[in-house]
Amino acid sequence: MAIKMSDEEFTIFQKLIYDETGISLADGKKDLLISRLARRFIDLNVDSFSDYYEVVRNDEKEFMELVDRVSTHMTEFFREQPHFDFFEGRFIKEMEKRSLKTGRRKITAWSVACSTGEEPYSIAMSILENLAVPVNWEIKILASDISNGVLEQAKNGLYTDDRMKDIPKYLWNKYFLKGTGDNSGNYKVKDFLRNLMIFRRFNLLDSKWPIRGGFDAIFCRNVLIYFDKEMQVDVVRKLCHYLRDGGYLFLGHSETFVGGATGYQPIIPSVFKKPAA
Template sequence: MLLDTQDILSERDFRRISDVVHRHCGINLHEGKRELVRARIAKRLRHTGNNNATDYLDSVLADPKGQEFTQLIDCLSTNLTSFFRENGHFQFLSDEFLPELLARKRRAGTNRIRAWSAGCSTGQEPYSLAIELLAGADEGRGWDIRILATDISTHVVRTAELGEYDKTRAESVPPPLRQKYMHATQSNGKTVYHMTPSVRNLVRFAYLNLIEPWPFDGRFDFIFCRNVMIYFDKPTQQTLVNRFWASLEDKGLLFTGHSESLTGVAHKFCYVQPTIYAKQ
């Protein structure tokens, strides 16, 4: 049956969804997101064969551990990403931070390098970091490099783990790096690019809801949390930024997305340049 998407979502149901989503994962579905919510609920209704949003929400919201609840959260999160997105961050890593970090590690007699892509979506961000680290650290020889990549959407985490991208997505990797760190195969007349084992082996993907407790206590040399906090309100951002601070090594860096500033957020970071913050 065709659904009239204009009528499917009552004011009460919109409030119910935004309250639950805010409580569950910090995402702030404000008034401006109403059309997005309406369109995505319509998609779930079609998929589950429901034609009544109230009944659908009654059953889904009653079971936050259920599969359809996970699907609902997946479909309400925005997963837009690309390789080397906001390239200035990668330039800053290769030109300034990595040489200094490697020298500091050598002086301290350790080869351990840890990074976290928090809100990694379909994997392009952590794989870009892995490429940058291999290229900047002698292909990883002599270094113990690990990148943790986490997201609340189980769907994107599964896609990320595959490490396979179509031609359009792979094209944002600069050609020399693409040749070195991806290999192409043909599948049903289409070119598919696969991350090489050297890149994949550096990255470990996991489901993680950033507003819940984190099941690790190690410290990171740098954290990318880009284009994630933009969906959270200020109190949620403030709590998260302070937890990132506690999870960084001294002199560690936090990178945020280009439209996310820490203005209005109380924190202990030192400003390095727009969207880059240091724990001093």
């Protein structure tokens, strides 16, 4: 059965998705929406977009199914290497220096659109690999996303060897268990690495999030591109309240102008520092 969607119906879905998630679904994406929902319509025994609209309006879980189908979760370990070069070099050096001065041996970071977990696990591995004596430190990584589906995968921490290719080989055994039998070709994050994570479902559109701030670093990468300019600026301003003075904000390379527009100090391309008050 071919599903049909009128332009009016598409506009209603565009508005719903925009209002609830900030994601701007471009006008040319109507066919994409139809194709991504075709299978779902069969599963739910729904045959029109008006009926489906009623379902998603009344069922939060189904709304999230819809969001999962329109958003992209593309990610990879150690994505945007220059960020990790900076993080492993200057950032860690500053943390070590601060600990000598203040005695504080704690690093907190937040991956605000963590998708399936590659980003927060990369952050954690970078910290562990670059602190002189990591056992002396407390490390906490908040990993959040709007999608329960990707958060479940992130918590599970199971990756195919194809996903693992971006991790230097010498780290595989240290941080992952190699699957055998039915799980051969898969790698599972070791408990000690996963235990550094706190997973939460947060919508970046919410006016605030139920967490304490003071993060040393916030990674907000490759999610703002789906929002319009006004919303991008709004999110980056809100994040500022959760960063400690002198903390770093990492944006995606195509999102870099927002940092400058919101009073952060540019450090290297797409990395910004929150100035001291």
